[in-house]
Amino acid sequence: MDPFLLKTLHIAGTFGFFAALGAIALGSGSSKTAASILHGISGLLILLVGFAMLRKPPMDSYWWMVKLGLWLVLGIAPALVKRKVLPAPVVLTIAIVCGVIAAYLGLAKPF
Structure with a gap:
Protein backbone atom coordinates (compact mmCIF):
# COMPACT_ATOMS: atom_id res chain seq x y z
CA MET A 1 0.00 0.00 0.00
CA ASP A 2 1.00 3.60 -0.50
CA PRO A 3 3.01 4.86 2.53
CA PHE A 4 1.36 8.29 2.28
CA LEU A 5 -2.11 6.73 2.54
CA LEU A 6 -1.04 4.59 5.49
CA LYS A 7 0.42 7.59 7.32
CA THR A 8 -2.74 9.60 6.63
CA LEU A 9 -4.95 6.81 8.01
CA HIS A 10 -2.68 6.49 11.05
CA ILE A 11 -2.96 10.21 11.80
CA ALA A 12 -6.73 10.18 11.19
CA GLY A 13 -7.04 7.31 13.66
CA THR A 14 -5.03 9.29 16.18
CA PHE A 15 -7.31 12.31 15.80
CA GLY A 16 -10.36 10.11 16.36
CA PHE A 17 -8.69 8.44 19.32
CA PHE A 18 -7.91 11.67 21.15
CA ALA A 19 -11.26 13.25 20.26
CA ALA A 20 -13.03 10.22 21.71
CA LEU A 21 -10.88 10.32 24.83
CA GLY A 22 -11.75 13.97 25.37
CA ALA A 23 -15.46 13.27 24.84
CA ILE A 24 -15.34 10.39 27.32
CA ALA A 25 -13.55 12.50 29.91
CA LEU A 26 -15.71 15.59 29.52
CA GLY A 27 -19.01 14.29 28.13
CA LEU A 54 6.17 -1.46 9.76
CA ARG A 55 5.53 -4.42 7.42
CA LYS A 56 7.94 -6.58 9.41
CA PRO A 57 8.73 -5.26 12.90
CA PRO A 58 12.47 -4.67 13.34
CA MET A 59 13.44 -7.04 16.12
CA ASP A 60 16.73 -5.25 16.76
CA SER A 61 14.88 -1.99 17.54
CA TYR A 62 12.75 -1.39 20.60
CA TRP A 63 11.09 1.96 19.83
CA TRP A 64 8.01 0.30 18.34
CA MET A 65 7.55 -1.89 21.44
CA VAL A 66 7.64 1.17 23.70
CA LYS A 67 5.21 2.92 21.38
CA LEU A 68 2.86 -0.08 21.51
CA GLY A 69 3.02 0.03 25.31
CA LEU A 70 2.17 3.73 25.31
CA TRP A 71 -0.87 3.08 23.09
CA LEU A 72 -1.99 0.32 25.46
CA VAL A 73 -1.85 2.83 28.32
CA LEU A 74 -3.91 5.20 26.19
CA GLY A 75 -6.33 2.37 25.49
CA ILE A 76 -7.14 1.92 29.18
CA ALA A 77 -7.45 5.66 29.84
CA PRO A 78 -11.27 5.70 29.44
CA ALA A 79 -11.58 3.03 32.12
CA LEU A 80 -9.60 5.24 34.48
CA VAL A 81 -12.03 8.09 33.85
CA LYS A 82 -15.22 6.01 34.02
CA ARG A 83 -14.24 4.29 37.27
CA LYS A 84 -12.97 7.57 38.71
CA VAL A 85 -9.53 6.14 39.46
CA LEU A 86 -7.99 9.45 38.40
CA PRO A 87 -9.63 12.82 37.72
CA ALA A 88 -10.39 13.53 34.07
CA PRO A 89 -7.88 16.42 33.72
CA VAL A 90 -5.07 14.19 35.02
CA VAL A 91 -5.98 11.42 32.57
CA LEU A 92 -6.09 13.89 29.69
CA THR A 93 -2.69 15.28 30.66
CA ILE A 94 -1.21 11.79 30.84
CA ALA A 95 -2.79 10.99 27.46
CA ILE A 96 -1.29 14.06 25.81
CA VAL A 97 2.16 13.29 27.22
CA CYS A 98 1.93 9.66 26.05
CA GLY A 99 0.79 10.83 22.61
CA VAL A 100 3.70 13.25 22.29
CA ILE A 101 6.19 10.56 23.32
CA ALA A 102 4.63 8.08 20.87
CA ALA A 103 4.86 10.66 18.07
CA TYR A 104 8.50 11.32 18.89
CA LEU A 105 9.29 7.61 18.88
CA GLY A 106 7.54 7.14 15.55
CA LEU A 107 9.39 10.02 13.91
CA ALA A 108 12.86 9.76 15.45
CA LYS A 109 13.11 5.98 16.04
CA PRO A 110 15.83 6.66 18.64
CA PHE A 111 16.55 3.08 19.75
Whole structure:
Protein backbone atom coordinates (compact mmCIF):
# COMPACT_ATOMS: atom_id res chain seq x y z
CA MET A 1 0.00 0.00 0.00
CA ASP A 2 1.00 3.60 -0.50
CA PRO A 3 3.01 4.86 2.53
CA PHE A 4 1.36 8.29 2.28
CA LEU A 5 -2.11 6.73 2.54
CA LEU A 6 -1.04 4.59 5.49
CA LYS A 7 0.42 7.59 7.32
CA THR A 8 -2.74 9.60 6.63
CA LEU A 9 -4.95 6.81 8.01
CA HIS A 10 -2.68 6.49 11.05
CA ILE A 11 -2.96 10.21 11.80
CA ALA A 12 -6.73 10.18 11.19
CA GLY A 13 -7.04 7.31 13.66
CA THR A 14 -5.03 9.29 16.18
CA PHE A 15 -7.31 12.31 15.80
CA GLY A 16 -10.36 10.11 16.36
CA PHE A 17 -8.69 8.44 19.32
CA PHE A 18 -7.91 11.67 21.15
CA ALA A 19 -11.26 13.25 20.26
CA ALA A 20 -13.03 10.22 21.71
CA LEU A 21 -10.88 10.32 24.83
CA GLY A 22 -11.75 13.97 25.37
CA ALA A 23 -15.46 13.27 24.84
CA ILE A 24 -15.34 10.39 27.32
CA ALA A 25 -13.55 12.50 29.91
CA LEU A 26 -15.71 15.59 29.52
CA GLY A 27 -19.01 14.29 28.13
CA SER A 28 -22.06 12.80 29.76
CA GLY A 29 -24.85 10.36 28.95
CA SER A 30 -25.18 8.85 25.50
CA SER A 31 -22.24 10.82 24.11
CA LYS A 32 -19.93 8.67 26.22
CA THR A 33 -21.23 5.52 24.53
CA ALA A 34 -20.62 6.88 21.04
CA ALA A 35 -17.21 8.17 22.12
CA SER A 36 -16.31 4.75 23.53
CA ILE A 37 -17.16 3.14 20.20
CA LEU A 38 -15.06 5.71 18.35
CA HIS A 39 -12.20 5.14 20.82
CA GLY A 40 -12.19 1.40 20.15
CA ILE A 41 -12.45 1.69 16.37
CA SER A 42 -9.74 4.35 16.26
CA GLY A 43 -7.45 2.28 18.45
CA LEU A 44 -7.88 -0.72 16.19
CA LEU A 45 -7.22 1.44 13.13
CA ILE A 46 -4.04 2.84 14.68
CA LEU A 47 -2.81 -0.64 15.57
CA LEU A 48 -3.51 -2.23 12.18
CA VAL A 49 -2.18 0.66 10.10
CA GLY A 50 0.87 0.99 12.35
CA PHE A 51 1.82 -2.63 11.79
CA ALA A 52 1.09 -2.24 8.07
CA MET A 53 3.57 0.65 7.97
CA LEU A 54 6.17 -1.46 9.76
CA ARG A 55 5.53 -4.42 7.42
CA LYS A 56 7.94 -6.58 9.41
CA PRO A 57 8.73 -5.26 12.90
CA PRO A 58 12.47 -4.67 13.34
CA MET A 59 13.44 -7.04 16.12
CA ASP A 60 16.73 -5.25 16.76
CA SER A 61 14.88 -1.99 17.54
CA TYR A 62 12.75 -1.39 20.60
CA TRP A 63 11.09 1.96 19.83
CA TRP A 64 8.01 0.30 18.34
CA MET A 65 7.55 -1.89 21.44
CA VAL A 66 7.64 1.17 23.70
CA LYS A 67 5.21 2.92 21.38
CA LEU A 68 2.86 -0.08 21.51
CA GLY A 69 3.02 0.03 25.31
CA LEU A 70 2.17 3.73 25.31
CA TRP A 71 -0.87 3.08 23.09
CA LEU A 72 -1.99 0.32 25.46
CA VAL A 73 -1.85 2.83 28.32
CA LEU A 74 -3.91 5.20 26.19
CA GLY A 75 -6.33 2.37 25.49
CA ILE A 76 -7.14 1.92 29.18
CA ALA A 77 -7.45 5.66 29.84
CA PRO A 78 -11.27 5.70 29.44
CA ALA A 79 -11.58 3.03 32.12
CA LEU A 80 -9.60 5.24 34.48
CA VAL A 81 -12.03 8.09 33.85
CA LYS A 82 -15.22 6.01 34.02
CA ARG A 83 -14.24 4.29 37.27
CA LYS A 84 -12.97 7.57 38.71
CA VAL A 85 -9.53 6.14 39.46
CA LEU A 86 -7.99 9.45 38.40
CA PRO A 87 -9.63 12.82 37.72
CA ALA A 88 -10.39 13.53 34.07
CA PRO A 89 -7.88 16.42 33.72
CA VAL A 90 -5.07 14.19 35.02
CA VAL A 91 -5.98 11.42 32.57
CA LEU A 92 -6.09 13.89 29.69
CA THR A 93 -2.69 15.28 30.66
CA ILE A 94 -1.21 11.79 30.84
CA ALA A 95 -2.79 10.99 27.46
CA ILE A 96 -1.29 14.06 25.81
CA VAL A 97 2.16 13.29 27.22
CA CYS A 98 1.93 9.66 26.05
CA GLY A 99 0.79 10.83 22.61
CA VAL A 100 3.70 13.25 22.29
CA ILE A 101 6.19 10.56 23.32
CA ALA A 102 4.63 8.08 20.87
CA ALA A 103 4.86 10.66 18.07
CA TYR A 104 8.50 11.32 18.89
CA LEU A 105 9.29 7.61 18.88
CA GLY A 106 7.54 7.14 15.55
CA LEU A 107 9.39 10.02 13.91
CA ALA A 108 12.86 9.76 15.45
CA LYS A 109 13.11 5.98 16.04
CA PRO A 110 15.83 6.66 18.64
CA PHE A 111 16.55 3.08 19.75
